[in-house]
Amino acid sequence: MRLVSYDRFGPAAEVLAVRDAPAQRPGPGEVSVELAFSGVNPSDVKARAGARPGVTKPPFPLIVPHSDGSGVISAVGDGVDSTRVGQRVWIWNGQWQRPFGTAATHITLPSEQAVPLPDTASLETGASLGIPGLTAAHVVFGGGAVRGQTILIHGGAGTVGHLAVQLARWGGARVIATARGAGADRCREAGADVVLDYAAPDLAEQIIAVTDGRAISRIVEVEFGRNIETNAAVIAPNGTIAAYGSAAQMSPVLPFGPLLFKAVTIDIVLIYLLSPPQRQGAISALHKALTEQAISCPVQSVFSLADTALAHETVERGGRTGAILVDVTS
Known part of the structure; x- marks a missing residue:
């Protein structure tokens, strides 16, 4: 060979x-x-x-x-x-x-x-299904069905984020994505209902504004350290931050008080180490979405x-x- x-x-x-x-x-x-x-x-x-x-x-x-x-x-x-x-x-x-x-x-x-x-x-x-696909499926559906929820997806124009936007929309969620420039158009094409500039100084206020004051139950995170203050401000009590990356700040400082008093779950995702039931759940979601032609994986x-x-x-x-x-x- x-x-x-x-x-x-x-x-x-x-x-x-x-x-x-x-x-x-x-x-x-x-x-x-x-x-x-x-x-x-x-x-x-x-x-x-x-x-x-x-x-x-x-x-x-x-x-x-x-x-x-x-x-x-x-x-x-x-x-x-x-x-x-x-x-x-x-x-x-x-x-x-x-x-x-x-x-x-x-x-x-x-x-x-x-x-x-x-x-x-x-x-x-x-x-493209191994790392990007399974990661996207797990960070969106790892806590169960999302129909009727509002999901915040940071970095929605990235490889994982783009798939996560499509999967969340297919799963019946309202999707708020962050991106900028051409990436914002990419998020909209993938099905995001709202796209906000991830670099906006008042990002948290914008997120709350587009949800009419309602907090977010699930956040998909590509830059955990950089966005933790924003996420702590907008997440709902008992909400989950599903984080698969933090390249910009690998040693983040956490606002423990706001996270504590909302009982936030921080789900750090390393796709290589999914349990068999978790992996099978992600595979099943991906296959069902693919069979219904609800997602695409651009090359x-x-x-x-x-x-x-x-x-x-x-x-x-x-x-x-x-x-x-x-x-x-x-």
Whole structure:
């Protein structure tokens, strides 16, 4: 098989290399997938760059990056239904706590990590469902149904935020999103009822104004530290802040008093560590929305396997309007 790998941390163009390697046969409970697309996420880029606190060298001698991907099952191990051969699937946790991810023509992994792809979804969409899709589904629906609620989604123009806006609207919620510039239009196109400028100095007052004074029961948060004061001001008693990022302030100071006297739940989401019931709930929501054609996963750029470094650099630059994929067959 053909793959991209690295054996040390550093800039993408310096450490990512294309190699050939023998394909791994599936063991008991495993499947082998002939991949079509590999999804590149910020976590993949940070891991390759060595940007995780306290990590000084790669955890394995050789790493094939990327956790997301899509393709067709080509072989199954003992204990796996043979009818799965030929099934279109999408991958989750492809490179989580294991050396070999989806930046390759093939991957072998536990069968439950190769999820049947709904007929209405393309393989390109499948390569976006692992990290962005599951995160969006969990932060929106992790507390249960949202019909009739008002949900505040910070960063609604981002990859996860864009999906979260679509899912919340599909789930019957009124959606307030924050964004600015072209991102605001992107939020409206995704179904946001109201879009506010995330940099507005009176953002909390604007949020309360558009809800006619009613507080928000659920907040989806991409910048937990930066927005905690605003969120504490607008969240309802017993409300939840579902936070999946805080890149701007990784050591935030919390206004404990306002949070305490509203009994706020802070749900810090790391999608790799969802419990099986949580993950299945997110998968079910994603599949139902896809089957009803209620969500779309836009793609900004597709790179060849040989240009995986360029894909990493594109993610590093930020400001994306869609997924960055690697066509592992090219």
